[in-house]
Amino acid sequence: MRLHRLDITAFGPFGGSLTVDFDELSAAGLFLLHGPTGAGKTSILDAVCYALYGSVPGPRQSGQGMTLRSDHAAPATRTEVTLDLTVVGRRLEVTRQPPWQRPKKRGTGTTLDKAQTWLREYDPAARSWKDLSRSHQEIGEEVAQLLGMSREQFCQVVLLPQGDFARFLRADAEARGKLLGRLFDTRRFADVEKHLAERRRATESQVRAGDADLLAEAHRMQQAAGEAMPLDDLAPGEPGLAESVLTAAAAARSTAREQLAVARCRLTAAESAQAAADRSLDDVRERDRLQRRFAEARESAARLAEGDGARQEAQNRLDRSRKAEAVAPALELRESAEAEHRDAVAVEARMRALLPAAHREAGAAGLAAAARRSAEELGDRQQPTAPGIRAAPGDRARVPRPTRASPVPSGGSPW
Known part of the structure; x- marks a missing residue:
């Protein structure tokens, strides 16, 4: 201005x-x-x-x-x-x-x-x-x-009253401060200073609390890291505490990274060795399985060798059974023939019992000859019976006539 x-x-x-x-x-x-x-x-x-x-x-x-x-x-x-x-x-x-x-322009008064x-x-x-x-x-x-500026600010900053200025020149430092505070109304600055002081104390308290937490974390890290993290003896609030802790933490972190790299290399080597051991174990297990199978096979062979006689006997029986199975129909036919033969023998015995005594012991040929003679005699004489042969009534019907298809036992009679 x-x-x-x-x-x-x-x-x-x-x-x-x-x-x-x-x-x-x-x-x-x-x-x-x-x-x-x-x-x-x-x-x-x-x-x-x-x-x-x-x-x-x-x-x-x-x-x-x-x-x-x-x-x-x-x-x-x-x-x-x-x-x-x-x-x-x-x-x-x-x-x-x-x-x-x-x-007033007219009259009296104002x-x-x-x-x-x-x-x-x-x-x-x-x-x-x-x-x-x-x-x-x-x-x-x-x-x-x-x-x-407001009027009050203008009067305090620009228009300094001369009486106050004279007192200001003669006053000591404390009085000057009070006078300047009254002239320039520095109460707001005092309030700001007080507020800043309170903020400073609160901040110092927060810094100390933060330093305490930081030191606690640093001591835990030191316990975990051991000698890899050297830490100076510092108290909360001391200058350089954070820098010292961060420096030690950086050194510990670098050492931890190196140890991690070494541990990873060792882990890789251990994994490779484990893989090789697993392959060797698989080979040993396979060999053991084969050896056990071989032993079991040998035991089975020994047991088979011990039962070879019984097996051979069973094999022979099987062969005989197979051969017998081939002749089973003939055996059945034989049995049937034997049954028919027995029936025929029984019939023959009954029939011979009905013949005259002269012909009972005759063979097939004798009986056949006797039959022809009887037939011839019947035909010539038309007589129902041959001389000397008597048949009871009803016996002719029960006497079967021999046929060529009827089986004749060996040495027997066709009747």
């Missing part, structure tokens, strides 16, 4: 109009306001603050704008402050008039005029001023936004 000109009318101790050209004063870089007490040095600074914020610094601000009017001003002269300044690259002009009791404010901006291209606002609120927000 740079001040160019200040116009004061009926303000403070100045009953008339006063113009302060700050451009001319600051041509040499610095300027000094000096004079006896009550000359109005502070009132010039108050006018600057009033033009910017519509009020003066705290001790002189009573809350009533009428107190800003000079007691030496003429009744018809309006109190007014105009400030020309450049801020954030913009040249502005602020004019403020506090409320005042002016004489009337109240409200406070008025104007804000203008200089246009370099047109080389003229243009009105921006006449609202107290809009102008106050615009100035505060451009300056970046």
